[in-house]
Amino acid sequence: MISNALHNGDYCIYLRKSRKDIELEALGEGETLARHEKTLLALSRSLKVPIKKIFREVVSGETIQERPEIQKLLKEVEDGIWAGVFVMEVERLARGDTSDQGVIAQAFKFSSTKIVTPSKIYDPENEFDEEYFEFGLFMSRREFKTINRRLQNGRLTSISEGKYVGNIPPYGYKKYKLPKEKGYSLEIIPEEAKIVQMIFDLYVNGEVTPNGDREEFGTALIAKKLNTLKVPSAKGGLWRTSTIQSILRNPVYMGKIKWGSRPLKKRRVDGKIVKSRPRLSINEMKLVQGRHENIVSDELWWKANNKLSLNPAKPVPAHLKIASPLVGLVYCGFCGRAMVRRPHPNQNDSLICQIPECKNVSSFLYLVEQRIIESLKKWLVEYKTDWDNNKRIEEQNNDAELLENAINKIDKDIDNLKIQLDNLHDLLEQNIYTPDVFIDRTKKITEKTKKLDVEKTNLLKQLEALGGVNDKVGEMIPVVEHVLDLYSLDHSPALRNEMLKSVLSKVVYTKEKGARWHGSLDDFSIKIFPKLPRDHH
Template sequence: MTQPNGQYCIYLRKSRSDIEAEGRGEEETYARHERILFELSKRLGITVSEIYRERPVSGERISERPEMLKLLNDVEEQKWDGVLVVEVERLARGDTMDQGIVAQAFKYSSTLIITPMRTYNPNDSNDEEYFEFGLFMSRREFKTITRRMQGGRTDAVKDGRYMGNIPPYGYIRVKLPGKGYSLEPHPEQSPIIQLIFSLYTNPDPLQRKGTGLIAKYLNEELNVPTMKNKEWTVATINGILRNPVYYGMVRWKARPLIKKRDSKSRPRVSREQSIEAQGLHPPLISEELFNKAQEIMSNHSHPPAIPGKISNPFAGLIKCAMCGTSIVLRPHNKTPDSLMCPRPRCNNVSSYLSIVEDRIILSLKQWLQAYKTKWEENRPNDDDDQIVIKAHYSSLKRLENEKKEFEKQKNNLHDLLERNIYSIEVFMQRSQIVIQKINQIEELIEQAKKAIEDEESRKQARINIIPSVEHILSIYHLTNDPAQKNALLKTIIDNIVYKKEKGGRWSNAIDKFELTLYPKVNNK
């Protein structure tokens, strides 16, 4: 079934049990599996020319396993006649759709799956049935293990044990007798937690501080770092004020992992949706103080942003000139919305969104007029463009010829192996060198192709930029949808830099800020 002169590779992935075994002092998994599969390749008389090693902690899904994605792409491109793996379960243990993707990739490319126990031909009905059954049983085992682990974690939370790997600020994670962990107050951090709640809930309105002022106080006056040795932010303070662990509770699934086809996220859920129980650790504040903080936050909160909805027309476009952070939209209830730098220590002053928006449109109009004038005075020379493009084509042809030479060397290595001039070990070493050279040349070929494409697009952009900007300026104010405005601006603007050094309600500096626009044509 296997072809001695075919192209074969190895795929390696560690399971959870492998990692646990290594922790007990057993042999490193990849070394053991490589030895098994190289002995298999020698017995079958085939040559392995590449090894895909998945990172030690890979995910359940294909999208979380970069080497599997690379392998599937190569399989679909019919790069391999067969893939060696210690067991079929190593290929896919995810959901049914992932298993189907793997099965179809091997079937449609007629790629063999070679294990020490059996070689599977996905186009043979019997082998296909065995292969799919092996994946099914692997998935079933995985789901059983996952359910058992999740049930154990839920029971642990209900018993008051702390399930997180990292303790919250203000606590130290400590091992309990037997199984599980709990928390103990951190001698330096716990007073900071008590200070935060005290400042936020102070009954005296003149003494009470909001989350922004608390962050600034910790950064500038106390010079206290966060757990990650970074600056305090409003989001960090909000997270502490909402965390019931500080009045003695433990919780689980407060931010459950939500998986989609090509992404995953951890959105916050309400306390009612999470699992919350009395913890074994001592509280840092009273429940009464915690509830008071929740009441204040509820009275001062803004409507939550709708996930995926753009409310800032300059989202992803405008940056702070002082610290480089993205400028964000700050909604207000009684005054117009403003744009501000979210970093607490940054001195860049906020401005009303409407004023900044008007200035940006005006700046675009001024830039367009200057660009049109410059265009008329210095029309680009088509001959110069063609010289550059021809140079890239010449470089591309040279690289393609070099690749052909290395392909010949690669074939010669197979001849030397068949004549026993090279051992398998030497053959693998030489093969890796040649394959690496081929990969490097292929990257250079792609770069040359992209350079040609970029030169062509630059040439076209210089022609199209004037009507594009004129069209966007003519329709910009016809819509009130920030998402549509954002999409329009991103077609012609690379980024905007914002700077305002003075401000205040009575400073008469409401429009005294600097904007620097970088239209996309400057990068063409």
């Protein structure tokens, strides 16, 4: 039994699944977080401690920076909000490296926040409890590394036996369970396998034209051809150049299983762990013969990859990274995707939709840029007129009054819930409510209070934003005027892009007819979305 020596204050619950919990759920043990929540609520009831908040970690992560709920909890612990935190075991708090464990241990120690588990209450001000707590974190890390090592060894064993260990089968295959043994392999989907063969053949051999010549096909042309033929991709959408490249690079199509093609690399940057997965060459990764049937021959696969290696993606020099003043700003009016620049050696650059099948017609980039500047000037005139007439201020004042009324109502509702919570304790002491009914109703009142607190916080933020809008409305005018005064086509694309993005959130471009048939290069429409004051909050 644990001691019931808990001082007054607010308490919360932190819930997180372990790998062992996930395995037990697969065996029918029930939902872990729900069971743990019930156990800890019962524990709080027996200790006569009301729970004010529950943190539920639903993502897996080795480090603190990968787990958003533990970050929120630690921030509130450091701020002294909680007198104690209920957890199933101290191991639930951290399984990361020693630096993460130190962060957690110090957060609880310096704030004098207790850790309450079904087996023990840890008091950070007690040196014996502190040692016990730190030892628990150490054992948790050791267990994590042991489990991870076991899983990695299991995957390597499966790969060495030619089994497929991926979650999602590659296009052209479906995954199936191997009979009478552990593991999976792949089975060919005939209609998709034909598309894979077509991709490799087009890339290596090209296509015969009506006059008998062979037309060379790159990955972009292959994607366009498949989309023209209405062949659905693996996800049912359009084919992309990157998808074609991934298929060509995957040795699974010549009957091999790869391992270690994207090794995890960690490094510390500005005190944070940054993870990356650099792509290794085919000669650097591990290849074993798979149990599945190949779709293309070894010879064809290697020819395709040798050709790919002759055309590697070249890194863009820093000074050329922004070659268009409209990058990341203009979006297609038909499909909603970002418009991109297409350079031309003998004429002006064009602005096009990146989806070949989209019916939005391209225009010269400089014409679109000029139209944006003209539209921004026109918008500024109208905006200044509205400002002079105080129309926007009146609207903001009306909004502020409505927000204040809503906040006052929430305050009254919260006060009523507090009274209900006090009455629950009286009903429990009078044996009118059973403990289970008490816990259930306490939880419901706590959840209602929590929702109201969130609503109030959001409304207060909106009210605070409105408080500064009247001033910001006037400030917006000289900002746009300054950009328009300085804007010049002589400036670099990067600088022009920065200036436009400082006053515009986006631009929507639409053009239905080409100039060849319609006769006008600038017959397109744009809609600008200026960054109004509320966008800055």
